[in-house]
Amino acid sequence: MRRVGTDEVVVTLSYSEALVAFELLHRWEETGVDRRTELFADQSEQRVLWDLSASLEPIIDEVFSDTYAAALAAARADVRDSEQ
Numbered sequence: 282m283r284r285v286g287t288d289e290v291v292v293t294l295s296y297s298e299a300l301v302a303f304e305l306l307h308r309w310e311e312t313g314v315d316r317r318t319e320l321f322a323d324q325s326e327q328r329v330l331w332d333l334s335a336s337l338e339p340i341i342d343e344v345f346s347d348t349y350a351a352a353l354a355a356a357r358a359d360v361r362d363s364e365q
Contacts (some may be wrong), residue, residue, distance in 0.1 A: 297356035325331035
């Protein structure tokens with residue numbers, strides 16, 4: 282993560298992390314969790330989640346493909362903490 286100038290922050294995610302984050306945000310949108318106003322201290326927090334989801338969608342190659350479930354499973358395995 283780094284700050285670029287005064288108005289921008291760049292967050293670096295691996296492809297697997299981006300795919301897992303997209304799935305989480307998309308699931309929240311589908312189930313309505315993102316519209317539960319009691320979860321947010323301010324509507325700006327809700328807006329940031331929506332914008333993040335929208336910015337991840339075009340970079341996830343598998344979003345509309347038959348391989349999405351397999352790619353998500355592999356990404357989750359990649360990101361998940363290894364068992365000790």
